[in-house]
Amino acid sequence: MNAPNTSGWKPEMTPADGMHNGPATTTGNRALMLEEPLLFEIGRADVTGVDLPAVDADAPTRLGGLARDEAIGLVGLTEPETVRHYTRLSRQNYGIDLGFFPLGSCTMKHNPRLNEKIARLPGFADIHPLAPQNAVQGALEVIHQLGEWLCKLTGMPAVAMSPKAGAHGELCGILAIRAAHEARGDAREVVLVPESAHGTNPATAAFANYRVEDIPATPEGRVDVAALKARLGPDVAAVMITNPNTCGLFEKDFREIADAVHAAGGYVYCDGANFNAIVGKVRPGDLGVDAMHINLHKTFSTPHGGGGPGSGPVVLSEALAPFAPLPFVRKDDGGTFYLVEEEDREERGPSFGRMTAFHGQMGMFTRALTYMLSHGADGLKQVAEDAVLNANYILRSMEDILHAPFAASGPCMHEALFGDKDFTEGLTTLDVAKGLIDEGYHPMTVYFPLVVHGAMLVEPTETESKAAIDQFITALRAVVERALAGDEGLKQAPYYAPRRRLDETAAARKPKLTFEA
C-alpha cells in the first residue's frame, strides 16, 4: 500500500552504512531480492515443457527439400522452471500494481482486472480476423460500439479504428490530411509542430514526407499564437498540437488557432495523448480538431505491458473522414455489421489505403469498451476531474521548494511540470529520479518536455488515493531537499534497486544485443 510506514521502523534506526550492507551471500541473492540467470544459461536444447509426439524421422514430408538440417540454437525449460524463471524476472520490475507510477504523459492508471477477464472470453480471444463475417458479428459490433463511444466522447463524426498505437494513429491522421490535400491537388509541404511536442509528432510528419517547422512556446507554457499565425500560409498542410499540452496546460486559444489554420487551408491535428485530463469534460470536436488519436492504453486503461501493445484509434472530422484507412465496420439497415475493404470500391471512397493487416487491436478494444461501460459518461467525467485535482494538489504541494515554471499560468491539467533550476550545481533531475526509486516510487517523466530545463513531469492519474499522494509528496519533498542541499549521496542512487545505475554509454558503444556463450 502507498500509506505511511507503520512497521515501527524509523530512518534513524539504520546504521550509517545502511542495513543493506550486511554480510555477503554465497548466491548473490539477498533474501527476496533474487538474481536470475539468462534463459540461455539455464535452458537446454533437449528439454521441453510441452508434451508433443516425438519427431518420426522416417515420416514422409512435403517440404520441397528444405527440411532444416542445422540446429536453431534454442533452449527449453520444463514448466516449473519456466514459471520460476519469469516469476523471478517479474520481481525485478516496477508496475502500477506495486505502487505509485507518476510518469507524465503516460497515464499510468490502474488496469481493471475485469478488462483482462473480458478480453479472454473465447468469443473474443479465439476468433480469426478473416473468419466469414456471418461468424463474427459480435466482434464487429464491439468495434462499432467502441467507435460510437469515441465519437461521442470527442464530438467527432468518424473514427478510424485500425491504428496499432499512438504514433501509428498520428501517422493515420497525417496521412488522411495528406490525402485530403492531394485530392484537391494541393501540394503543401510543411507541418508546424510546437517545440514542446512529443518526438513522435515531428517523426510522423517527416515519415509522411513533410518538412517540419517548430513553433515557439510563450513564457507561460502555451503555443505562441502570434508566431503560429504569422507562419500560416499556402505551404502549411497542418499543425500538430497536443492539448492539453505537454507542459500540463490547456491550450486556451485552441479554437482561435484552429480557425486560423482552417482559414489558411490547413488542417488541425490534435495529439490526444493527454485526453485523460478532459475526457467527459470537453469535446475536442468543439475546438475545431480535424484528427486526433486516442491512446486506449492511457485514457481507457488498457495495460501498458512493459512497452505495448497499445492502440490508437483516430477520430476524424467530416473533411477527413472520407480518407480513413481500410478496413472499417458499418452497420446496414437490417442491423447486420459488415466490413468495408479494398474491394468495396463504392463504399471505400477515397480511403488512403491500409495501415495494418487486419482490424486493429481487438484485444484492446474489448478492454477499453469494458472500461467505458464500467465508468459510464458520469464516471469518465469524474476521471478527468480527479486526475486534474490530483495533479493540482501535487503542484501546489511542491511549488514552494521545487521550481514550477508555469505555476503562475493558472491551474494545470492532469500533470504538473517542474524544473531543476534551484538544484545545487552538479545535482540533476536524473539524481532526483533515482532517489525516488530508493523511496519506492517509479520516477516521473524526466527531461521532457524539452522546453523546460531538467523537466520533471508528474502525472498522478485519478486512481490514486489521497493517502498515496500525500506519501509521495513527502518522499518527493525529501529527495528534492537533498538536491537543493547538495547531497552528493544522491548522485549514486539508487542504492536499493535490483541494479545500481547502468552504463548506457558502454551499451551503445559496443552493442551486445543477443546472447553469446
Place this chain on the structure above:
Amino acid sequence: MRYLPLTDTDRAAMLEKIGAASVDDLFVDVPEVARLDGPIAGLPMHASEMAVERHMKALAAKNLVAGDVPFFLGAGAYRHHVPASVDTIIQRGEFLTAYTPYQPEIAQGTLQMLFEFQTQVARLYGCAVANASLYDGSTACWEAVAMATRVTRRKRAVLSGALHPHYAQVVKTMAHFTGDEIADAQPAIQPEPDLEGLIARIDEDTACVVVQYPDILGRISDLTPVAEAAHAKGALLVVVNTEPVALGAIRSPGEMGADIVVGEGQSLGVGLQFGGPYLGLFAVRDPKHVRQMPGRLCGETVDAEGKRGFVLTLSTREQHIRREKATSNICTNSGLCALAFSVHMTLLGERGLRELAAENHRLACRAADRLAQVPGVEVLNNAFFNEFTLMLGGKPARQIVRDLAERGVLGGVSLGRLYPGVAALEHALLVAVTETTTEEDIDVLARELEASIKESA
C-alpha cells in the same frame, strides 16, 4: 465508482490546499463555449462489474469460436495451443502494468526478457540481431522496405506476387506517401512460386525484393537464387514469415541469404484475437545494419557495481531523441505479446519447436491427402508446411466458405476475399492445419466440403 479512490472529503481538503472553490475552477482555461455542464448525452451511466460482464458476454456469444468447431483458417494468423502457464505469466502485474523500461534499475525483468526474446528471434530467423518487436507482421514488412531504402539509398521495392495481399497493401499505402516506388504483382496459380519471374524484375534501382516464406499460397521454395540475384544488383532480400512454427521444420531465411527477416509472431503465445494485438518480428543478418534498424533494442551492459544488467540502447535512432530524423516514428513495441512469444518459445525449446513443427506438417499432409479425394478438388502445392491451396474445380470459394460456416465448419480463407476481383483466384481456398486440428476435424471438412460443392452446382 470502484476505480476512483478519492472521497468527497478528500476532494474538499485538496481543493482547499489548492485554493480553488470547486473542481470546475481547475478547468478555467477551457473556453466557456467548450465546457460541458453535465455528463455527455447519449451514453450510459456507470455500471457494476456484473452488469458490464453481462453486456460483453452477450457480444462474445455472437461469435463462432474457433475452438468450438473444425477450424482451418490461416493466411497470416494461426491457431495453436498456448500452454496455460503463458497466460499466467503475462498476467503478473509486474509485467502487465509496467511501462517501457526507461528506468532500467527497476525494469530488469522486462529488459532481460527482451534480451532473451531478441536472441530467440535472431536464432529462429538465422540472423545476427533482432529488435524488441514492432506492431505486427504487416507493419514490420513496411519498416523493412523503408530500412532497405535507407541502406541502399534507392527508392524501388519489388514485391513477390505471393506476398500476403494485406502486407502488400500496407507497403503500397505507406510508399505512396514517402514517394517510394513499389512494383507488385498477383500470385500465379501454379504449384511452384515463379522465382525466375521475380528475379527478372530486379534491376539496378531496386532497394529490395520482398518474398514471403512460406508464401501466401503455402508454397515453400529455396530462396538462395533470389538472394544471389538481389545481391548481384546491390539490392537487399527481405523475407517475410507469417508462421514462425514453420521454421522448426524448414531452413531459416538467414541461411538462404536474406538480409532482413520480418514476420508475424502471433502463432506463439499470442492467440488469434481477431487480428490484434499481434507481434511484429524484425531481424537483420548482418550486424553492420543494426544502426539502420527501426524500433527498440535491448542491450547488455553493467551497473555501477559491475553487475550484468540490460538497457534500451542505440536510442539515437529513435523519435524521442532524433525527432524528424528518426529511423521510424514508432514509439512502442508489442511488449506483452513479445513476453507471451518468449515464454511459449521457452516452454517449447529447440526440441519442442521441432516436434510442434513436425506434428503440424504431419497433420497438414494428412489433410491434403484426404481433401484431394473430394471430387473436383485438387491440391495446388508441390511443397507446403502447414497450409496449402485447394482448387475447388470452378466453384467460388467465398460462397463455399460462407456455406461451410453455416454448416458449423470454419473451412479456410478464400483467395477471392484476399484478392477481390481477380478471376483466376476466385476458386482457390487456403487451408491451414495445426496441432489443434484433429483427424476427425479433417474428415468433417472433407465431408462438408464435398456436400457444399455438390449443392452449389
